[in-house]
Amino acid sequence: MRIEFAPRDVPLSRRLQTAAVLQWVFSFLGLAPTCILLFLYLLFTRFWLLSVVYALWWVVDYDTPSRGGRRVPALCGLRVWDYMRDYFPIKLIKTAELDPRNNYVLGFHPHGVLVAGAFTNFCSYATGFRQLFPGLTSYLLMLPLWFRAPFFRDYIMCAGLVPSDKESVSYLLRRRGGGNAVVIAVGGAPEALDAHPGTYNVLLANKKGFIKLAMEHGAHLVPVFSFGENEVFDQVQNTQGTWLRWLQERLQGIMGISLPLFHARGVFQYSFGLMPYRKPINTVVGRPIPVKKKEKPTLEELDALHQLYMEELSSLFDQHKASYGVDQDTHLNFI
Numbered sequence: 001m002r003i004e005f006a007p008r009d010v011p012l013s014r015r016l017q018t019a020a021v022l023q024w025v026f027s028f029l030g031l032a033p034t035c036i037l038l039f040l041y042l043l044f045t046r047f048w049l050l051s052v053v054y055a056l057w058w059v060v061d062y063d064t065p066s067r068g069g070r071r072v073p074a075l076c077g078l079r080v081w082d083y084m085r086d087y088f089p090i091k092l093i094k095t096a097e098l099d100p101r102n103n104y105v106l107g108f109h110p111h112g113v114l115v116a117g118a119f120t121n122f123c124s125y126a127t128g129f130r131q132l133f134p135g136l137t138s139y140l141l142m143l144p145l146w147f148r149a150p151f152f153r154d155y156i157m158c159a160g161l162v163p164s165d166k167e168s169v170s171y172l173l174r175r176r177g178g179g180n181a182v183v184i185a186v187g188g189a190p191e192a193l194d195a196h197p198g199t200y201n202v203l204l205a206n207k208k209g210f211i212k213l214a215m216e217h218g219a220h221l222v223p224v225f226s227f228g229e230n231e232v233f234d235q236v237q238n239t240q241g242t243w244l245r246w247l248q249e250r251l252q253g254i255m256g257i258s259l260p261l262f263h264a265r266g267v268f269q270y271s272f273g274l275m276p277y278r279k280p281i282n283t284v285v286g287r288p289i290p291v292k293k294k295e296k297p298t299l300e301e302l303d304a305l306h307q308l309y310m311e312e313l314s315s316l317f318d319q320h321k322a323s324y325g326v327d328q329d330t331h332l333n334f335i
Helices: 012-029 031-042 048-060 079-087 116-122 144-148 152-158 166-173 188-192 209-217 243-255 299-324
Strands: 090-094 104-109 137-142 161-163 180-185 220-227 281-285
Touching (some): 012 079, 090 116, 104 116, 104 209, 104 299, 116 137, 116 281, 144 152, 161 166, 166 180, 188 243, 209 220, 209 299, 220 299, 281 299
Parallel strands (some): 090 281, 104 180, 137 161, 137 180
Antiparallel strands (some): 220 281
């Protein structure tokens, strides 16, 4: 294989963009296990007291992730996220007003491999969420597993990440006076296994848990489609029925996380590596679907709202696909 190296005269701005994305990829893939190893390592050194004190703090602070976390605005506004935004680039597109007197559940589609669009748009201030939707605070849901990693849990909470469990979501949606926007990548880890360039598969047909939560709290639903999310990585072919897909699904069932075999480019060369391609991601926020509060919705009511949500998501996709290079004959495939 011929390796295509990056030219030496790459502008400093592009080098900084690459560095910003490199640290993000490492944070996503390697920071949690690094933090766990550091915690254990310190126990066997003269700095063992640091791990002991942190463990005590962890006990005291155990419920914080499920109570809105601990966002640090200064971290969300760091220049590094502007460089990450410009690497692809990533853009947030508003199509309707969201009244800050309400709470919202934003369904993010598709998950992609590393949900780059969701993180940049809703965990950082780089794409202007606060200016586009004044009065709203966004919270991105993440697997509860990651909040069990020492040190790492504190880092991700600083960016507005909260566990994707009922307790955590309910805490935010119960807020009187509105102002909270809970962002959920509905397809979750299983959908990442279908994140191939040029595909528009959305794992939604049987996903109704977020619909039920919205109904129980009277939170309005907002479909969000991120064009380009599946384009920034290639993935080894793993169609249904292959041994690789069988293995990935079994591991996902055991571990709770999926393991897509993805690749793209490197830091100093463009032929292979785990750095995403420089391809645009355009995240379009649709119009809100009003939801009346009903603590115990019937199955028929749940199905009706779920169907309406799928129709609104399809409409959002069809209205904007031509603007972002998707063929007019292409439609969402709900699985």
